[in-house]
Amino acid sequence: MPPRTPPTVLHLIPYDGIGGVEVAARSLAAGPHGTDSGALTFAKLFLSCKGGAAHGPHVWTGPQASEWAPGNYLGAVSEIRRRKPDLVIVSLWRSCIAALLAKALRPRLRLVAFLHLAESVHLPDRLLNRLVMELAVEIWADSDSTLRARLPARLRRKGRVISFLTERMERATRPPARPHFIFWGRLHPQKGLSRALQIFAAVAARHTEAQFTLIGPDMGIQAALQEQARTLGVDDRVTFAGPLDRAEIFRQAGTHCFYLQPSVTEGMAMSVVEAMQLGLIPVVTPVGEIPRYARDDDSALFLPPDEPPATSAARIADLLADPARSEAMARTARAVWQDRALYRDDVLRACRALLDRANGATPPPRAR
Structure with a gap:
């Protein structure tokens, strides 16, 4: 046979x-x-x-x-x-x-x-x-x-x-707690990037060393985001890096502390999952599946939908002022995914x- x-x-x-x-x-x-x-x-x-x-x-x-x-x-x-x-x-x-x-x-x-x-x-x-x-x-x-x-x-x-x-990811080399933010994914309205810039500008008003790197293909909003950054006075601290391969994204993640993505809607939110595995602290809206695998003030910092940017920035500043708490949150974020299929x-x-x-x-x- x-x-x-x-x-x-x-x-x-x-x-x-x-x-x-x-x-x-x-x-x-x-x-x-x-x-x-x-x-x-x-x-x-x-x-x-x-x-x-x-x-x-x-x-x-x-x-x-x-x-x-x-x-x-x-x-x-x-x-x-x-x-x-x-x-x-x-x-x-x-x-x-x-x-x-x-x-x-x-x-x-x-x-x-x-x-x-x-x-x-x-x-x-x-x-x-x-x-x-x-x-x-x-x-x-x-x-x-x-x-x-x-x-x-x-x-x-x-x-x-x-x-x-x-994939199983090794933790990025984490720098001391500092206001360095990163995002990777499509530059699309769904990702809430206009709000992200507002929050970042409020953080930058408190911290002169603040930086924000956005990685990913333009889905029609990059010019508007760049103009918004100029209007907010943070265009010299915001980098639009365009699409990069995964190895380069994860290399750059190693120089950042926070993953900033205040999405309007999400499913699993793959980039948030990757950021957690790399030891970044997600600063995210609790939409889609995110609140099922991340917890506010434990493995992530949740952004309520109507929270003013200044309030979000103040909570981030509190975290930056407490390096031990920041490090504990990053460790907890990583631990979430260690035994998942x-x-x-x-x-x-x-x-x-x-x-x-x-x-x-x-x-x-x-x-x-």
């Missing part, structure tokens, strides 16, 4: 970018995983070649950089039909288009809806993800708060939280459970 061909799991993503979705996906290598009954092949399909992902035996990228090029979607559907995956994981709303087309052509195709934000970004996002959720065998999310916010009660039995811890292991575990269930090996999940 010929050896059994391992099942194939395919992760469908719009393109290979630098956001939390793409960084997490990158931490799980395409190719064979496991042996014997646990063996599977993990493949990745990027709708667009934007971002530079390279073709490989288990990686396919669309021929055009445009996220709207019809050829990318038709090519993705063709690739899904050719590979005949046992499971397709669908991340972000553009991927839903290709997944729904493929499902229409192959009704037995098994889909997993993967949610990464606690709120829909617009109507197409909400509608397309809802369609995929209805058809999916399981619905994954980056956090319990995302599941609670996005899933109607009748679909919660399909829900599963996937860890978004992508990695994204890679959690995804593979969830895939195997679904494949086993499809073969009748395990019962369906209980309702949440």
Whole structure:
């Protein structure tokens, strides 16, 4: 009897970018995983070649950089039909288009809806993800708060939280407590960076050595933020470093003490997780999953939504004036993640459970 061909799991993503979705996906290598009954092949399909992902035996990228090029979607559907995956994981709303087309052509195709934000970004996002959720065998999310916010009660039995811890990090070399702030991620209104500048300006009024470094791609607001920094009189203390690779981000983190991100909405907030592992103190709004893994005045400094910048700055100043408290908070932040499961292991575990269930090996999940 010929050896059994391992099942194939395919992760469908719009393109290979630098956001939390793409960084997490990158931490799980395409190719064979496991042996014997646990063996599977993990493949990745990027709708667009934007971002530079390279073709490989288990990686396919669309021929055009445009996220709207019809050829990318038709090519993705063709690739899904050719590979005949046992499971397709669908991340972000553009991927839903290709997944729904493929499902229409192959009704037995098994889909997993993967949610990464606690709120829909617009109507197409909400509608397309809802369609995929209805058809999916399981619905994954980056956090319990995302599941609670996005899933109607009748679909919660399909829900599963996937860890978004992508790697174990060594603590950055932490300098003495000083007002050096850093942010990394998309320069997007969701991240609350206008408020971050207001808070930083209030801190800078107290501390002449204050610095703020913002790292990440411009999503249309950088010019406005730079003008705001000039208006606040702190443009000489604020650095817009642009996109950097992860090694350089983490190197720069070693010269900072605080991670400043007063987001309006979040899911897991991957950059906050990374900052905590590196021993930075998160100064963040308690949105999304953040209050489930961080505690105010213990492993983070929470910013109430309506707190004036001067009040936030005064609380930061109190922390700076107490180096022992600052160091204890940084240690606690790091300890939160020391024993958590990695994204890679959690995804593979969830895939195997679904494949086993499809073969009748395990019962369906209980309702949440």
